[in-house]
Amino acid sequence: MLNFKKKFLTGLLSGALLLTGSQAFANPSEMPPPMMMNEEQVAENLNGWVKHFTDEYGVDSAQVEAALKDGVNIRDVQFAAVLSKLSGKSFSDVLAMKTDWFQVAEKLGVTRAQVEEFTRQQMSAKLAKESFTDVKTVQSLIKDGYHPQDIAMAGKIANAAGKDIKSVLSKRKINNTWGDVAKSFGLDAKKFMPPEPNRHRK
Secondary structure: OHHHHHHHHHHOOOOOOOOOOOOOOOHHHOOOOOOOOHHHHHHHHHHHHHHHHHHHHHOOHHHHHHHHHOOOOOHHHHHHHHHHHHHHOOOOHHHHHHOOOOHHHHHHOHHHHHHHHHHHHHHHHHHHHOOOHHHHHHHHHOOOOOOHHHHHHHHHHHHHHHHHHHHHHOOOOOOOOHHHHHHOOOOOOOOOOOHHHHHOOO
């Protein structure tokens, strides 16, 4: 049960922003996922977060803004927004139910299968936009075992080079980098290398 609960809650959170940077947040799509944000960062980007939750989950912007201004943890706002969307209940009503989010989901009749499907669709849509390709292609590549970050990188290179994404993916080997792949298409490698922290993270 504990393992199921952990996976369920992780699934809810993973519906957050995908493949985003952690630099200056010019718009919501550039902000890091809620689980990576501290209270100061949330406050500095309040309008961006309100827009994100409103656009992404269809929740009431005034309710989200009030919750964030009241100091509700951004992760709890994320949980409430996802469960609001999946259950059809208002954001404020779901947030008011907060005890254990797994129990709240059960009370709302939200199943693990619903969470997984929602997360899958959301990830595919974001990745399709990130990789300049379509959702169907993204889902096919994920099914074939490609990592989301590799799909995003290959899509960017394919878009810049005017190539098919699969042909770009085929050039990424264990002994080269995405910078090398970009060079092979006559592109500036620096523009396609992952951020330094990701490259050296163990």
